[in-house]
Amino acid sequence: MAIGQSRISRLVLPIAERDHTLGAPNAPFTLVEYGDYECPHCGVAHPIVKEVLSRLGRRLHFAFRHFPLAEIHPHALRAAEAAEAAGAQGKFWPMHDLLYENQRALGDPDLLRYAEHLDLDLERFVTELAERTWEPRVREDFMTGVRSGVNGTPTFFVNGVRHDGPWDAETLSEALLATPRVPVSSMGRP
Amino acid sequence: MAKSKSNGQADETGPTGILKPGARAPAFTLNCTPDQKVSLSEFRGQPVVLAFYPADWSPVCGDQMTLYNEILPEFRKLHAQVLGLSVDGVWCHGAFAAARKLHFPLLADFEPKGAVAKQYGAYRYQEGVSERALFVLDGEGVIYWSYLSPLGVNPGADGILEALESLQAATRPA
Numbered sequence: 001m002a003i004g005q006s007r008i009s010r011l012v013l014p015i016a017e018r019d020h021t022l023g024a025p026n027a028p029f030t031l032v033e034y035g036d037y038e039c040p041h042c043g044v045a046h047p048i049v050k051e052v053l054s055r056l057g058r059r060l061h062f063a064f065r066h067f068p069l070a071e072i073h074p075h076a077l078r079a080a081e082a083a084e085a086a087g088a089q090g091k092f093w094p095m096h097d098l099l100y101e102n103q104r105a106l107g108d109p110d111l112l113r114y115a116e117h118l119d120l121d122l123e124r125f126v127t128e129l130a131e132r133t134w135e136p137r138v139r140e141d142f143m144t145g146v147r148s149g150v151n152g153t154p155t156f157f158v159n160g161v162r163h164d165g166p167w168d169a170e171t172l173s174e175a176l177l178a179t180p181r182v183p184v185s186s187m188g189r190p
Numbered sequence: 191m192a193k194s195k196s197n198g199q200a201d202e203t204g205p206t207g208i209l210k211p212g213a214r215a216p217a218f219t220l221n222c223t224p225d226q227k228v229s230l231s232e233f234r235g236q237p238v239v240l241a242f243y244p245a246d247w248s249p250v251c252g253d254q255m256t257l258y259n260e261i262l263p264e265f266r267k268l269h270a271q272v273l274g275l276s277v278d279g280v281w282c283h284g285a286f287a288a289a290r291k292l293h294f295p296l297l298a299d300f301e302p303k304g305a306v307a308k309q310y311g312a313y314r315y316q317e318g319v320s321e322r323a324l325f326v327l328d329g330e331g332v333i334y335w336s337y338l339s340p341l342g343v344n345p346g347a348d349g350i351l352e353a354l355e356s357l358q359a360a361t362r363p364a
Contacts, residue, residue, distance in 0.1 A: 007337070007349055072290045146261055146351070150345035152253060164343050170206055 009149025009162035019063040021090045022053055025161035027061040029176045032157040034065050034145040037099040038106055039153040042113060046100040051169040056176060064096065065141040067153050074104035077138060082111040085125050085135035091118045206338040208311040208323050214310040215240070222296040222341045224280050228295050230331065233355065237270040237334075237357055238327040239350055242320040244341060246278045246286035246296070254344045255323070259292045261347050268354040273297055275302050276320050312349045314341070326353040328361065 015021060016126040017031055022146050035048060053062055064082075068076035070147065086095035098114045099106065108129075115125045128134060149162050156163040156172065159179040165171070202213040209215070215238075219229040230238065243254050255274050258265070272351050274296040278286070283296040301304045304320065307313040312323035322339040335353035339345035 009346060068258055069256060071293075072256055104307060142260075143264075146264070146347050149346035149348040151346035162346075163236060 006151075009151075011157040011160045011162075012147045013144040014160065015061060015063045019065065020087060020096070022062045023056075023060045024058045024084045027056075027059050029060050029177060029179075030157075030159055031060060031172070032065060032160075033062070034067035034148075034150045034153065034155045034157075035139070036066070036068050036073055036076045036153040037083070038103060039069065040103065040146065043100055043103045045154045045167060046097075048154055048167065048169050048172065052172050052176070055169065055173050060176065065145060066138045066139065066157070067142055067145045067150055069153060072175060076110070077135070078129070079106045079111065080138045080141075081129060081134040082115070082125075082131065084137055085100045085128040086115065086120060088128065088134075089124070091120060091121050094118050095107040104147060195231060201308070203311045204336075205309075208321065208336050208338050209325070209332050209333055210336055211360075215325065215331050215333050216306070217331075218297075218306045218309070220275070220299060220306060221280050222295040222297050223284060224260075228297055230327075233271045235329045237264065237268065237329060237354055238325075238331075239270050239272045239354070240275060240325040240327065241272065242299075242307055242310065242323040244317070244319040244322060244326075245276055246282050247314050255286075255292060255296070256290050257344070257347060259294065260291055260353045262360065264347075264351060265354070268351070268358060270326075270354050275306060277307070277317045277318065314336070324350060326350060326357065328357055 005111060031052065033045065035045065048104055049062065053060060066080040068080050070077045082100060083092055083095045084091055095114060095118060098117070103108065111129070112126065115122055146155065156167055158172070158175045161179065163175055202209055203208040215230065217230050219227050222228045222251045241254065241258065258272055262272065272294045274294065276296070277299050282297045283298055287296055299320065303318065309321040310323065311326065312321040314321055319339045322335045322341055322345060324345060325333055326335040328334045334357050337345060337349050
């Protein structure tokens with residue numbers, strides 16, 4: 001019954017094959033972001049993550065996971081599913097960028113426009129959105145976030161531990177480099 | 191049913207000052223809307239999550255109450271009732287709940303100010319607001335788990351879910 005008073009929130013699901021990642025799979029440092037395409041703070045974080053990736057280069061492995069706050073952001077879940085549908089056609093990151101660069105235009109016609117722009121198989125894209133093909137995957141991301149102590153968007157896990165406090169490029173980079181490496185990536189294992 | 195003993199005694203609070211597991215949860219009746227009251231005793235027989243928080247309108251996406259709102263289906267699976275408590279008044283709670291589309295009650299610990307938070311050892315006298323303190327109560331109204339978060343840190347929901355699952359396992363042996 002006794003559960004400790006002090007708790008550190010840790011990532012319950014390490015970066016794995018299932019994830020959409022950037023950077024080097026065998027990098028010593030890992031950054032995981034739980035984000036929502038309609039969240040303005042996540043929009044602010046978007047170029048910051050790119051800056052951190054460019055600063056750390058091959059030393060960083062980054063994964064993005066969905067955490068749509070669907071009650072306050074009516075387009076967030078749909079947008080996350082659209083990113084996954086694009087991902088199924090090998091275009092997760094280009095769609096991810098488009099969504100964050102156009103946060104005020106996330107309605108269905110907009111999503112279709114982005115899919116067209118990315119030259120996706122539109123019939124497949126539309127069908128997968130209509131059939132909610134990727135909703136379970138988005139929910140899975142969401143629940144791993146809940147279990148890891150995600151407390152809003154964006155939430156970052158720096159080397160597997162929840163990062164509380166400011167997340168400008170300087171602070172995030174320093175936190176990544178300062179935390180002792182912990183085995184959080186299961187990628188590249190036999 | 192036995193009336194709860196006087197609370198806030200030294201043996202019932204841990205080093206953080208909030209009531210600790212094993213203590214009986216102090217009873218309360220508070221307004222959740224201008225004409226509706228909620229009593230803790232209404233939820234006897236099911237787990238209750240009490241989430242004390244400093245104030246409505248925290249300026250981030252996905253503040254603590256918004257997060258719990260998104261996770262309500264998980265709490266329901268565990269048959270738990272979530273109640274948010276702060277010293278904000280009913281009108282403030284109403285506007286906040288409407289803006290964030292909250293589907294669980296926010297209770298106004300407003301007059302006398304912070305009276306319930308004080309009973310749980312979760313009041314900050316200097317600032318005049320509740321601590322960010324979480325309590326999971328069992329179906330008998332006894333505190334099963336409690337956690338005091340640093341004021342500026344939203345504790346998330348992982349600890350609550352773990353406590354509710356552990357409670358469920360403890361009360362329903364296989």
